[in-house]
Amino acid sequence: MQQQEPDRIQVEDNDDVVRVRARVREAAERAGFGHVDQLRLVTAASELARNIRLYAKRGLVEILPVRKGNRRGLHIKFEDSGPGIPDITLAMTDGYTTSRGLGKGLPGSRRLVDDFEIESALGEGTTIRITKWLYE
Amino acid sequence: MSAFKVPILKVGDVLLVSIQSDIDDRTVVELQQRVLQQIERTSARAVLIDISLLEMVDSFTGRMLSDIASMALIMDAETVVVGIQPAVAITLVELGLELKGVSTALDVDDGLRILRERMKDKQRRRAAGADDHATAGT
């Protein structure tokens, strides 16, 4: 149940990725996450925002505090209309790298958060949704 | 962020790289270039990268550190990374980044000590005629 407007950031270049990190850190701190959890969120966001820049050239990041019952959390969506991921299962396995030797960092990012959803269609784009919940 | 270059100092035959704030991808790429250029220019035998002020290390930065270590080694320089913050260590482990070939130390003092030991070892081995590439990095 979302009551507020998400914080939206267009991602096209390097500086945008930097902006995403800063805004995620602020949002995580405001949401009440401790120091290490804040870093987990920022690191995961950095990986996924960079993916947008590298593979899709441009996309959108949305940050939104959420609730589930009486648990509070932070939800971040990474959306692009890029080429899409041909084999999601493969991309989600550790050790997978593209020809450039850079993995998409997906399995690692998933380990940093609690909920991780990914949708992708070839030629249409990719949407990744991550959520981290406060331990209460 | 790219207005300030990461300071690189030569101390004895060690190149001291002090990363003083969170760096973006562009700075990362640039830094790698500069370090290698400086190794060549100053004939440095060792590189000490101080990241005690770095609050986030993701796969891009992690890969830079690994790459610098590998490339420096090819240019006959040993590398040590010092000052990884505890929270950063935790996220790196969770990300699954192994930082291959990167030795680490708690702080600059320890880092320098380790570098000296390694350089001494290397000299000894070479004097004895041993093969250089028998052991890498760590």
Place this chain on the structure above:
Amino acid sequence: MTSDNTTPPNAPNPRTIRMLSERESAILESWIENRVNSSDFRETLISGEELSSDSQSFLRAFVTSIANSNVEEMRGKEFNAIRRLLLDISEARAAQAFSPSETAFYVFSLKETLLPFLRDEYQDDPQLLLDEVNKLSKALDKLGSFIFVSTIKNRERVIRQQQQDMLELSTPVVQIWDRIICLPLIGTLDSRRTQLMMERLLDRIVRSRAEVAILDITGVPTVDTQVANYLIKTVNAVRLLGSTCIITGVGPSIAQTIVHLGIDLTGIITRNQLSDGIRMAFELTRQKVVPINSTGDPDAGAEGGDTDERVQSAHP
């Protein structure tokens, strides 16, 4: 909860209320006797006087609360009073080491006690008897359930608090020697605890400039895959900082579990005894413990006897 002249629906018949007040002492006598004679009652825990006095308070409060009240809902202020009374009685019983369900059973037992009295009153009208029995039963059931649930909730709250306390009551990180620290772990490790433990350990390593951290798991009864993975994660994080992590206190049962679970411990240093871990820590920090002879000098070839041991650093 009504202030007009009509009796609210589901309120007991005024005859019942009157009867309950008039026959109060007989009811009390019967109720107490029933309670004392019941199989689960422990008379050594409570005095006859106290039982008497509590029973009287409850019965009166009960009668007051149900007079002119809707027993289907029991929402009025008069019900707050009786609920408060039940909570007080329950607390007193708990302090007297009665079981948590004691007060609930105490309330339920009043139902049985009242039956003969109601039968007496409504000999002439079986339908009315049935109605009144239902109403009183309902009211007492609700009150009995209320106190039962309250007691359980209270216990759960106490347990949660104790768990919280235990989580915070963590073992201190001990500085064993220069640059060597030790963290003894005690009890079962869950993900939250292990997380906090790891953060604490890493912070301390940086602050104390510890080259070696010994994680002693002698006090950890079981290790499952998840815990083992956390320990491995901790060791790797320590290594990243530039220090070495040794795990000690690995006994036969944990060793078996680890092998059976197929957990890969390559690169992880483990020892059975803490002392072995400490010995290794000294080696790793280029230090050595040597005996000294009676003149106070380090004795290279000492053989037992009256010697002290002193730690010698490999170099300043």
